[in-house]
Amino acid sequence: MKTRRIVSNFIKNKIIFFVFSMMFILGSCDKESNKNQSxxxxxxxxxxxxxxxxxxxxxxxxxxxxxxxxxxxxxxVYRQYRNGILSIETTYELKNVEGHSELFIFYGNGHASIITLLDIDKLILTDYMCDGYVNTYRKK
Incomplete structure (x- = not known):
């Protein structure tokens, strides 16, 4: 009886260790992905x-x-220039939002965008609002 309890506790501890290890690994992957996108x-x-x-x-x-x-x-820091003149300067933060696979950009002025596509030379941002725009950019 005592041996069963020891084996049972050992297995429980292994399962708990495995679950927490996977949570740590998956959480680290997400943070690393955010760093690369940033x-x-x-x-x-x-x-x-x-x-x-x-x-x-x-x-x-x-x-x-x-x-x-x-x-x-x-x-x-985020800046927007219109015809060469600075029109917006604010802060920004990249965040994951529960229920969404895309990364969000939250701006200091209260607006938000979804990063729909980000690669070396192309960026597509979708406004996070009803009837928003899908904005396409090319890296300079």
Missing amino acids: KTLIGKWSWIQSNGGFGGVTNTPQSTGDVITIEFVNNS
């Missing part, structure tokens, strides 16, 4: 187009006459 995000991005809004329109630099550049700086 490194890729850093820099200046040129606006290519925006699709969406209430009317489902497509806007481009050619159709609006605006040249928009966004910049993510290493120290969590």
Whole structure:
């Protein structure tokens, strides 16, 4: 009887250790992925187009006459330039949101975006709001 209890406790301890190890490993992978995305995000991005809004329109630099550049700086500073003039400067934070697989950007001015696509030279941000836009950028 005592041997069974020892074996049972040993197995329980192994299972608990395994579960916590997996939680730690999976949590570390997620943080590492965020760090890699943060490194890729850093820099200046040129606006290519925006699709969406209430009317489902497509806007481009050619159709609006605006040249928009966004910049993510290493120290969590976000800047937006319109026609070469600084129009927005605020902070930003990358976060995972429960129930979503995409990474979110929360800006200090109260806005938020979803990183729909991020690779070396292309960034797609989706506004986190009803009738928001899907904004496409190219790395400078």
